[in-house]
Amino acid sequence: MKTFYKLATFVLTMTVLTASVFAQEPAPAVTVLANLTEGQGIITSSGGQSWDGLSELVLIPGAALMGAPSTTTVLSLGFTGGSEADIGNMVLYEVPRNGSTVIKVTKVELGGTQTPSIVLTSKTVCPVQPVSVTNPCIVKLDTIKSALSPLYDYYFAVYFTLDTNNEKISGVGQTASQGALSGWSLYGDQTRIGAKGALPTNEDSDQAPFFLAYITNE
Amino acid sequence: MKTIFKFAALTLMVLIVPVCGFSTTKPENLERGIVGPVGSNVGWSGYSVVEQIPGAGLIPVTSTTTVFYLGFTAGTEADISGMTLYTTARGSSTITAVTPVKLGGVTNPSIDLASTTVCPVAEISTFNPCIVRLDPTTITLSALNDYYLVVYFTASDSNNGTLGLTSPSWAQTSLRGSYITGNETGLAVGGAIPSSLNFNSQPYMLMYVMTD
Numbered sequence: 001m002k003t004f005y006k007l008a009t010f011v012l013t014m015t016v017l018t019a020s021v022f023a024q025e026p027a028p029a030v031t032v033l034a035n036l037t038e039g040q041g042i043i044t045s046s047g048g049q050s051w052d053g054l055s056e057l058v059l060i061p062g063a064a065l066m067g068a069p070s071t072t073t074v075l076s077l078g079f080t081g082g083s084e085a086d087i088g089n090m091v092l093y094e095v096p097r098n099g100s101t102v103i104k105v106t107k108v109e110l111g112g113t114q115t116p117s118i119v120l121t122s123k124t125v126c127p128v129q130p131v132s133v134t135n136p137c138i139v140k141l142d143t144i145k146s147a148l149s150p151l152y153d154y155y156f157a158v159y160f161t162l163d164t165n166n167e168k169i170s171g172v173g174q175t176a177s178q179g180a181l182s183g184w185s186l187y188g189d190q191t192r193i194g195a196k197g198a199l200p201t202n203e204d205s206d207q208a209p210f211f212l213a214y215i216t217n218e
Numbered sequence: 219m220k221t222i223f224k225f226a227a228l229t230l231m232v233l234i235v236p237v238c239g240f241s242t243t244k245p246e247n248l249e250r251g252i253v254g255p256v257g258s259n260v261g262w263s264g265y266s267v268v269e270q271i272p273g274a275g276l277i278p279v280t281s282t283t284t285v286f287y288l289g290f291t292a293g294t295e296a297d298i299s300g301m302t303l304y305t306t307a308r309g310s311s312t313i314t315a316v317t318p319v320k321l322g323g324v325t326n327p328s329i330d331l332a333s334t335t336v337c338p339v340a341e342i343s344t345f346n347p348c349i350v351r352l353d354p355t356t357i358t359l360s361a362l363n364d365y366y367l368v369v370y371f372t373a374s375d376s377n378n379g380t381l382g383l384t385s386p387s388w389a390q391t392s393l394r395g396s397y398i399t400g401n402e403t404g405l406a407v408g409g410a411i412p413s414s415l416n417f418n419s420q421p422y423m424l425m426y427v428m429t430d
Binding site: 099 | 245346
C-alpha cells in the first residue's frame with residue numbers, strides 16, 4: 001500500500017509540473033462566430049404585409065443544427081422598411097423534434113427587455129439609412145445563455161404590437177434561399193403559450209421566415 | 219508523510235474519475251434531417267425502403283459511429299427482414315462496401331410499436347410519430363462517398379400491411395429516399411443500387427442521421 005501511495009504522489013507531482021509548464025502558454029480563449037444552422041441567404045422583402053397585431057413563428061429544427069460548439073445562442077432579426085418596430089413580446093419555445101407540444105419557454109430580449117421598440121431610423125441601430133432591401137438593418141437580439149440541442153426543435157415567436165408603426169415595417173425574409181428556417185405569421189399574440197401547451201398549426205407550409213434571418217453562437 | 223501520500227492518492231483519483239466517466243460527447247447531426255411536420259404512408263409488406271445519405275450533405279462533425287433514426291406513424295409492429303448500409307463513391311451506384319445495420323443486436327428486428335417502452339407516446343400518429351433509434355453502426359461517413367440505408371419489410375406480413383412510415387411534408391433536408399418491391403438488402407460489393415430508383419424526394423421513414 002505504501003508503494004501505491006508513493007506512486008500516486010509521484011504521478012500527481014508529475015501531472016502538476018506538466019500542467020504548470022503548459023500553463024505558461026497563453027490559452028487561446030477565442031470564440032469564433034459560427035452559424036448554428038443555415039440562415040437566410042439573399043435578402044428580399046416581406047413588404048406589403050401590415051404587422052400590427054401579428055406574430056411571427058419560426059421553426060428552428062434540431063435536425064438542421066450543424067454542430068458548431070456553443071454555450072450561447074444569438075438570434076438576429078432583419079428589417080427592410082419602416083421607422084420603428086414595436087415588439088410586444090419575444091420567446092423561444094422548445095418542443096420535441098417534429099412535435100408541437102411546448103416543453104420549455106425561454107425569454108428572448110433586446111436591451112434587457114422582451115418588449116423593445118426598435119428605432120429603425122436611428123443610425124445607432126441601423127447604420128446605413130434609409131433601411132431598404134439593399135440596405136437591410138440586421139438587429140442582434142440579446143445573447144440567450146443556453147445552447148440549442150439537436151435532440152429538440154425550437155420555435156422563435158415575436159409579437160408585433162397593434163400600433164401604426166408596425167403597419168409599415170417589413171422584414172428581410174420570404175427569400176428563396178431560406179436555409180434551414182421556416183416561418184409563418186398569425187394574428188394575435190402567440191408568445192404566451194406555456195409548457196405543455198400546443199403550438200398553433202402552421203398552415204403556410206415551409207416558407208422562409210419574415211424577420212428572423214440568422215442564428216449564431218455569438 | 220503517510221498523510222501526504224494518502225492525500226495525493228485521493229487527489230489523483232478525483233482527477234482521474236471525471237476524465238474516465240464523463241468524457242462522452244453529445245449527439246450531433248451528421249446530415250440535415252427531417253424538419254417540420256410529417257405525413258404518413260401506409261402498407262409496406264414486401265417493400266425495401268432505400269434511403270440515400272449523400273456525402274455532399276455531410277456536416278463536418280467527426281464521428282466513428284453513425285446512428286440512424288426511423289420514424290413510424292401507424293401500426294402495431296414493424297417486421298424487418300434485413301437492414302444494410304451500402305457505400306458507393308459519390309454519384310456512383312456501384313457498391314464498394316456493405317455494412318450490417320442492427321437494432322437490439324440483430325439485422326431482422328421486430329419493432330413493437332404498441333409498447334410504450336419503444337414508443338413513449340401512444341398511440342402513434344403523424345402528430346406523435348414514434349422515432350426509433352437503431353444501434354450505432356461503426357462507420358465514419360466520408361464526404362467522398364454516398365451511402366444507402368436499405369430496410370426490407372417482411373413480405374406477406376399483416377403487421378407490415380398496416381405499418382405507417384413518416385412522410386416528410388417539407389423539403390428542407392439533405393436526405394433522399396425511394397422504395398422498391400423485393401428484398402434489396404442482400405446486394406454485395408461490386409453490385410449496384412437498382413437503377414430504377416430515383417432519389418428526387420425526401421425519404422420515407424429515415425428521420426435523422428446522427429453521431430449518437
